[in-house]
Amino acid sequence: xxxxxxxxxxxxxxxxxxxxxxxxxxxxxxxxxxxxxxxxxxxxxxxxxxxxxxxxxxxxxxxxxxxxxxxxxxxxxxxxxxxxxxxxxxxxxxxxxxxxxxxxxxxxxxxxxxxxxxxxxxxxxxxxxxxxxxxxxxxxxxxxxxxxxxxxxxxxxxxxxxxxxxxxxxxxxxxxxxxxxxxxxxxxxxxxxxxxxxxxxxxxxxxxxxxxxxxxxxxxxxxxxxxxxxxxxxxxxxxxxxxxxxxxxxxxxxxxxxxxxxxxxxxxxxxxxxxxxxxxxxxxxxxxxxxxxxxxxxxxxxxxxxxxxxxxxxxxxxxxxxxxxxxxxxxxxxxxxxxxxxxxxxxxxxxxxxxxxxxxxxxxx
Amino acid sequence: xxxxxxxxxxxxxxxxxxxxxxxxxxxxxxxxxxxxxxxxxxxxxxxxxxxxxxxxxxxxxxxxxxxxxxxxxxxxxxxxxxxxxxxxxxxxxxxxxxxxxxxxxxxxxxxxxxxxxxxxxxxxxxxxxxxxxxxxxxxxxxxxxxxxxxxxxxxxxxxxxxxxxxxxxxxxxxxxxxxxxxxxxxxxxxxxxxxxxxxxxxxxxxxxxxxxxxxxxxxxxxxxxxxxxxx
Numbered sequence: 118x119x120x121x122x123x124x125x126x127x128x129x130x131x132x133x134x135x136x137x138x139x140x141x142x143x144x145x146x147x148x149x150x151x152x153x154x155x156x157x158x159x160x161x162x163x164x165x166x167x168x169x170x171x172x173x174x175x176x177x178x179x180x181x182x183x184x185x186x187x188x189x190x191x192x193x194x195x196x197x198x199x200x201x202x203x204x205x206x207x208x209x210x211x212x213x214x215x216x217x218x219x220x221x222x223x224x225x226x227x228x229x230x231x232x233x234x235x236x237x238x239x240x241x242x243x244x245x246x247x248x249x250x251x252x253x254x255x256x257x258x259x260x261x262x263x264x265x266x267x268x269x270x271x272x273x274x275x276x277x278x279x280x281x282x283x284x285x286x287x288x289x290x291x292x293x294x295x296x297x298x299x300x301x302x303x304x305x306x307x308x309x310x311x312x313x314x315x316x317x318x319x320x321x322x323x324x325x326x327x328x329x330x331x332x333x334x335x336x337x338x339x340x341x342x343x344x345x346x347x348x349x350x351x352x353x354x355x356x357x358x359x360x361x362x363x364x365x366x367x368x369x370x371x372x373x374x375x376x377x378x379x380x381x382x383x384x385x386x387x388x389x390x391x392x393x394x395x396x397x398x399x400x401x402x403x404x405x406x407x408x409x410x411x412x413x414x415x416x417x418x419x420x421x422x423x424x425x426x427x428x429x430x431x432x433x434x435x436x437x438x439x440x441x442x443x444x445x446x447x448x449x450x451x452x453x454x455x456x457x458x459x460x461x462x463x464x465x466x467x468x469x470x471x472x473x474x475x476x477x478x479x480x481x482x
Numbered sequence: 483x484x485x486x487x488x489x490x491x492x493x494x495x496x497x498x499x500x501x502x503x504x505x506x507x508x509x510x511x512x513x514x515x516x517x518x519x520x521x522x523x524x525x526x527x528x529x530x531x532x533x534x535x536x537x538x539x540x541x542x543x544x545x546x547x548x549x550x551x552x553x554x555x556x557x558x559x560x561x562x563x564x565x566x567x568x569x570x571x572x573x574x575x576x577x578x579x580x581x582x583x584x585x586x587x588x589x590x591x592x593x594x595x596x597x598x599x600x601x602x603x604x605x606x607x608x609x610x611x612x613x614x615x616x617x618x619x620x621x622x623x624x625x626x627x628x629x630x631x632x633x634x635x636x637x638x639x640x641x642x643x644x645x646x647x648x649x650x651x652x653x654x655x656x657x658x659x660x661x662x663x664x665x666x667x668x669x670x671x672x673x674x675x676x677x678x679x680x681x682x683x684x685x686x687x688x689x690x691x692x693x694x695x696x697x698x699x700x701x702x703x704x705x706x707x708x709x710x711x712x713x
Binding site: 118119122125126129386390391393395475479 | 568
């Protein structure tokens with residue numbers, strides 16, 4: 118009944134209620150969509166860099182005279198709860214067919230099955246090669262072009278984003294092809310792919326224990342710590358953006374407070390009547406808070422769904438990524454603050470209404 | 483049922499102290515029908531407000547149903563208003579956004595919150611409308627769809643909702659034509675005969691005559707009392 122009463126009171130001055138509602142809608146939409154923008158930024162960076170956070174790279178320790186790993190080292194690491202990906206690496210000239218150009222490039226050899234773990238989104242066979250985006254752009258190479266290494270032709274079958282794992286100006290062959298070209302039996306580095314990011318530290322320590330038992334044979338680098346630092350910065354930017362959105366919600370709150378105060382003045386006599394027929398101060402407060410709650414809930418829900426729409430536009434057209442679960446989190450944050458703002462801004466008007474002297478209120482026309 | 487003992491009410495207007503009520507002593511027994519008469523400014527509304535626990539006296543003691551109300555806080559006074567007193571106003575003072583039935587339900591909501599089922603609440607409210615002799619077909623009408631007499635009946639039904647022993651009416655016929663006014667007074671008389679203690683404030687002698695007793699107020703003091711009828 119309180120709810121019913123509040124609902125009808127809001128309907129009584131529909132235009133005013135709608136204007137108050139509009140404030141909340143805009144405020145919540147601003148907070149949520151700016152939140153979604155921040156989330157989209159974060160996701161965009163995760164998509165570019167996040168793929169490296171599941172990896173640990175093991176380099177030989179050149180300072181102690183180690184320059185490569187052998188099969189035994191690799192086998193020792195196989196006991197760990199991760200994929201062990203040994204990498205061949207060298208540098209050589211690559212001749213680009215049709216362009217009459219020779220490029221000195223980093224060349225990697227990776228087992229055909231292991232490539233899937235590296236999230237490069239490329240497929241290579243024993244007669245093809247993948248190149249990174251830098252190499253592709255610098256040499257105007259596309260999928261299907263022909264490269265020649267050591268007088269053997271390879272078709273370019275994939276282009277991957279250069280990362281810390283495989284830097285700019287690099288090229289990947291299958292391990293089999295690599296061995297045919299260079300005959301090498303030793304690996305220049307080992308990549309460990311850890312499915313669960315939470316295990317990174319544990320596996321890093323175990324690797325240390327296995328390989329660096331007697332002396333420091335290798336250097337082990339986990340990439341997640343770098344990512345965490347970047348994430349931290351973006352989170353702060355996100356909060357800052359949402360803070361700007363919060364200003365519009367604050368204005369909306371003032372609007373609701375204003376509407377409620379007007380409502381208290383207009384309904385002074387009714388408040389007096391209610392008090393005289395047995396409404397306590399608390400009842401009056403509850404009545405006004407219900408009105409604010411209804412405005413808050415309706416406004417926040419509409420605002421949150423609008424933010425989904427704006428968020429989609431921003432994320433899709435500006436950041437060129439896609440919306441995902443985080444959008445819902447920011448919608449919930451928006452809804453929470455929308456309702457909270459409505460309630461807080463109704464507190465003073467409700468308190469004022471409850472404080473009215475019933476006699477004076479009854480006399481009011 | 484109602485007892486005022488040496489009740490004085492003063493207002494300050496600047497430096498001046500104005501006496502709204504001066505040393506009033508009044509005893510209203512259970513089941514009595516008392517009319518309070520006086521010209522405007524005689525303090526009769528102040529007296530009704532004090533009896534109705536909307537106002538507190540500056541001096542003196544007020545007892546409602548043997549409860550001394552001077553010492554009660556706001557919540558205590560609210561409970562007395564809710565449980566012991568039914569108010570009837572000159573301008574009916576119905577809540578315009580609620581139907582007749584919902585207006586009657588309102589005091590029940592304030593008293594029972596959710597501990598009374600909706601069904602039971604409706605039943606009680608309908609019973610009160612019946613007691614106030616409003617036809618059931620008007621139960622779902624909004625106040626602005628009802629005539630003045632019908633609205634006052636709804637207001638009386640609302641006053642009866644929590645089954646209080648006392649009904650306080652402030653110029654209950656003031657906004658009605660004389661014929662309708664008379665019917666409303668007959669209704670109050672009937673409720674009085676059924677056991678309610680009724681106090682009516684009026685400046686209309688024809689209204690006042692419905693009482694067992696008329697108390698004349700002048701300048702905040704009881705000028706005289708007049709017993710009526712065969713009691």
